[in-house]
Amino acid sequence: MSTVVTVDVAVVGAGPAGLAAAVAATETGARVAVVDAGNQPGGQFWRHAPETGNPGTADVQPHGHHGWSTYLDLRARFDAARSAGRITYLPGLQVWMAQHSGDAFVLRTTAAVASSGATPATVAADRLVLCPGGYDRQLPIPGWDLPGVMAAGGIQAFIKANGVLPGKRFVIAGTGPFLLPVAAGIAEAGGKVLAVLESSSPSAWLPHLRAAAGVPGKALEGMAYAAVFARHRIPYRTRNIVTEILGTDRAEGVRTARVDAAGRVRPGTARTYADVDVVGFGWGFTPQLELPVSLGVETRLDADGSLVGIVDERQQSSVPGLYLAGEVTGVGGATLAVLEGLAAGAAAARPESDVPVKQPAAIARHRRFAQAMHHAHPVPAAWQDWLSPDTTVCRCEEVTAGEITEARDQLGARDIRSLKSFTRAGMGWCQGRVCGFASACLSAGPGQMPDAGSLASSAKRPLAAPVGIGELAAQDG
Amino acid sequence: MNTQPVTISFDGRPLAAAAGQSVGAALASQGITAWRSTRKGGKPRGLFCGIGVCFDCLVTVDGEPNQRACLVEACDGMEVEGS
Numbered sequence A: 001m002s003t004v005v006t007v008d009v010a011v012v013g014a015g016p017a018g019l020a021a022a023v024a025a026t027e028t029g030a031r032v033a034v035v036d037a038g039n040q041p042g043g044q045f046w047r048h049a050p051e052t053g054n055p056g057t058a059d060v061q062p063h064g065h066h067g068w069s070t071y072l073d074l075r076a077r078f079d080a081a082r083s084a085g086r087i088t089y090l091p092g093l094q095v096w097m098a099q100h101s102g103d104a105f106v107l108r109t110t111a112a113v114a115s116s117g118a119t120p121a122t123v124a125a126d127r128l129v130l131c132p133g134g135y136d137r138q139l140p141i142p143g144w145d146l147p148g149v150m151a152a153g154g155i156q157a158f159i160k161a162n163g164v165l166p167g168k169r170f171v172i173a174g175t176g177p178f179l180l181p182v183a184a185g186i187a188e189a190g191g192k193v194l195a196v197l198e199s200s201s202p203s204a205w206l207p208h209l210r211a212a213a214g215v216p217g218k219a220l221e222g223m224a225y226a227a228v229f230a231r232h233r234i235p236y237r238t239r240n241i242v243t244e245i246l247g248t249d250r251a252e253g254v255r256t257a258r259v260d261a262a263g264r265v266r267p268g269t270a271r272t273y274a275d276v277d278v279v280g281f282g283w284g285f286t287p288q289l290e291l292p293v294s295l296g297v298e299t300r301l302d303a304d305g306s307l308v309g310i311v312d313e314r315q316q317s318s319v320p321g322l323y324l325a326g327e328v329t330g331v332g333g334a335t336l337a338v339l340e341g342l343a344a345g346a347a348a349a350r351p352e353s354d355v356p357v358k359q360p361a362a363i364a365r366h367r368r369f370a371q372a373m374h375h376a377h378p379v380p381a382a383w384q385d386w387l388s389p390d391t392t393v394c395r396c397e398e399v400t401a402g403e404i405t406e407a408r409d410q411l412g413a414r415d416i417r418s419l420k421s422f423t424r425a426g427m428g429w430c431q432g433r434v435c436g437f438a439s440a441c442l443s444a445g446p447g448q449m450p451d452a453g454s455l456a457s458s459a460k461r462p463l464a465a466p467v468g469i470g471e472l473a474a475q476d477g
Numbered sequence B: 001m002n003t004q005p006v007t008i009s010f011d012g013r014p015l016a017a018a019a020g021q022s023v024g025a026a027l028a029s030q031g032i033t034a035w036r037s038t039r040k041g042g043k044p045r046g047l048f049c050g051i052g053v054c055f056d057c058l059v060t061v062d063g064e065p066n067q068r069a070c071l072v073e074a075c076d077g078m079e080v081e082g083s
Helices: A016-027 A068-083 A152-162 A179-188 A202-213 A216-231 A290-294 A334-349 A360-376 A401-411 A416-423 A436-444 A452-459 A469-473 B023-029
Strands: A003-012 A032-035 A087-090 A093-101 A104-111 A121-130 A134-136 A149-151 A169-175 A192-198 A236-238 A240-246 A253-258 A271-274 A278-283 A285-287 A299-301 A307-309 A322-324 A392-394 B005-010 B013-018 B058-061 B064-068 B079-081
Touching (some): A003 A016, A003 A087, A003 A104, A003 A334, A016 A068, A016 A121, A016 A334, A032 A121, A068 A087, A068 A334, A093 A290, A121 A334, A134 A152, A149 A152, A152 A278, A152 B023, A169 A179, A169 A240, A169 A253, A179 A192, A179 A216, A179 A278, A202 A216, A202 A360, A240 A278, A290 A452, A307 A452, A334 A360, A392 A401, A392 A436, A401 A416, A401 A436, A416 A436, A416 A452, B005 B023
Parallel strands (some): A003 A032, A003 A121, A032 A087, A121 A322, A149 A278, A169 A192, A169 A278, A192 A236, B005 B079
Antiparallel strands (some): A093 A104, A104 A121, A134 A285, A192 A240, A253 A271, A299 A307, B005 B013, B058 B064, B058 B079
16 A cells, blocks of 8 residues: 555646646645656656755856756745655656546556655645656658657757756757757867757748747747857758668768659758767657546647647636646646746646736747647647668567558557557557657548547547555455 | 766667756767667667657666666666667
8 A cells, every 4th residue: 555645736747837726826825746757856858866864056067058047046936845744745746647527636656666665645636737848859761760769859858957968960960949058068068069950941031020929038048059050060951861870780971862842852952970979859848648638638739739638728728627737738848837837737737726827928929939839839840751661660579661551551559549450550568659649640640630530539548657566456446 | 957977788888977967968978879779670769859748768778678878867777778
């Protein structure tokens, strides 16, 4: 039997949204529990070196962190509430099941790392704020399963947490402004970035300048990155993609090409980068929807094609008492996540109150900016043409593009659920977290994006995290 | 950050690491990029997502199988095995 922690408000996640939600909830008078898979607060965005017996975060040297002062402020308020016994902090734990029974939400947890010594607890709460964040969205590319190919965010996390680089010579590719801090972080840590390949074009921003002008801070961030790119002579090549990762047992180089606005490869533009040991990919982000979906929240497709939870102006989902903040309501970055977290935490602490949300205009401005960003950096419509039949799509179960298109064309697997049962794509360790979007695109057909139903069935996972059979057996229902 | 040196073992060989560094980072910074073979194709795998989502980097840690190398913090005397 695990310990049961009973509180007014449970928060899942301790990144920008979760920290803000916890702080706002406790400062509005609620008793709060925070469950987080990380060993220390910060999430992926504010990931930092282990504090190891040194809770004073000011001493931890952040590596290229934006909004670090916001983190320090939230962290100080979080730590104060913990010391006062108003926040129960449960780090190193993953929620493997969330239930809504009667008036309470119940979270079952398991240690994220078996050897960590984190003791699983069960959390019971009147209201729940889910801030699970997201991870890099991936598209399969010939050779992407070679060691040395990483998620762009994984490279950044590696540097932030370890202070060292996963290799020496890097190519970063995909789409979106996130490629810039990743490349800048590598260069600042002493790595060589041979090129950043952006599939979109800067002109794609032109129709959205009004939205961009509403968030001038983003322009300043962009200028800071431009300075780093200039200092380290990093080439930024737009309308360019990696068409293949070269190597036998590990990444050794990449082949690239220019593409048109739809992502179709322009003949005669192939180019090879040799002597590359790390290739980083990011095609936007996939919000972690399994917990919201398992609790039955209504979802929609966002402008980037991601499945996200629908919320009202107080961040409440379609399930009363269940609030969402951060990337799960639409990928929008850390500043927006903090604003949403503050709104969600305050609302969850005092659900009957009609106190208006703080900073609704700032939330609206950042959402408009995020929508513009999604429109300017789409997943290229023609990406499926880049695959060859033997390209691995599902890395866990080693299902190829050829097997998937055959299941679609010969067996009629036109949604992710039938595709799974015919090919096992998305049924391995990661449960489709990595290949789910791509598999859903492939089952929908060439040039197609998946609908919300297909993505929702991909996000439906019986267990939200792998859990030992012993822990399952120990549950008394 | 804490850079106190520790020694872990990887497939029986001693490997220098920094305390608090992830096992995946300790391996990668020694030039080891793959430590697992896939079941079907026998293909080499190492770090991919780097944040605990993809399960590509699985290792056995002190006899406990299927641990994510990107999440496990290295500590002195830890025995890590690939598969």
